Amino acid sequence: MRVLAGIQPTDDALHLGNYFGALRQFVDLQQKHDETLYFIADYHSMTKLRDGKQRLHNTLDVALDYLGAGVDPEHAVFFVQSDVPEVTEVTWILSTVTPMGLLERAHSYKDALAKGETPNHGLFTYPVLMAADILLYHSDLVPVGQDQKQHLEMTRDMATSFNHHYGEEVFKLPEPYILDSTAVVPGTDGRKMSKSYGNTIPMLASPKKTKKAVMGIVTDSTPVEDPKEPQGALFDLYALFATAEEREDLAARARAGGLGYGHVKQELLAKVVDYFEPMRERRADFERRPDDVRDILASGAARAREIARPVLDHCRRAAGLGTRTP
Secondary structure, eight states: OEEEEEEOOSSSSOBHHHIIIIIHHHHHHHHHSSEEEEEEOHHHHTTTOOOHHHHHHHHHHHHHHHHHHTOOTTTEEEEEGGGOTHHHHHHHHHHTTOOHHHHHTOHHHHHHHHTTOOOOHHHHTHHHHHHHHHHTTTOSEEEEOGGGHHHHHHHHHHHHHHHHHHTSOOSOOOEEEEOOOOSOOBOTTSSBOOGGGTOOOBSSOOHHHHHHHHHTOOOOOOOTTSOOOSOSHHHHHHHHHSOHHHHHHHHHHHHHSOOOHHHHHHHHHHHHHHHHHHHHHHHHHHHTOHHHHHHHHHHHHHHHHHHHHHHHHHHHHHHTOOOOOO
């Protein structure tokens, strides 16, 4: 069973939402399945990020965060999307069997229009590149959240269309692996944690930066001595790191009165710092060895291309495109 997932390097630091929403589960999946492929989607980031130096910086930062969090190159194929040029050829081929109407229904495109943006061609055809990412490696499972299922459904539509038009089962139809969405990760302002909202708590930042973010969590003005209901962003974030007994104890102290929000923030901060400390140390070790990180990514890309080339060759033969130049 082959699992594939990617992340864009549009930001230079992953946050708690990235970790609990996906990365933690990616680390678990690499131990449970025969083969896992994780890639840094630098091509995808080009629809929004127009600074090449920043993209390179972000790509390395994401690689460090993934390695620090426990993505193991001994178990997972870890690479940068643009290091596998086959993906761009498959993107073009798939685009020729993809109806315009399908792309116009994509959430990413419709959201951009709703925000008054003027989408570029890259954003409009974003689902085709995403489909190529998935289909090029004969992926069996693709981890997605409930709100991302459309992307996989579109990928299956494109694969089915190509297979039908050319009369061969070239592309395997992938299945969704629905990520655990029970771990709600609110941002410091109570909305969903997102870099675009500016409400994130960094995952592997220094304790000083983590403290600044945690202390900025928005709460109401209930006095310290008054009882409080253990609800809202602060308590939900605490629950991500606490045991059931710790959550019950905190709730009881909050309802009894005498527990200030500042005290809860201090307890949350201690848990966040302690939880991620081993990952910060591992990340720092890789950061001191950038050449080793580049070697890991290069090795991952070489392995990814070994998987991709036979798929592309089959695709070219079916489409009558002749022999691929090595």
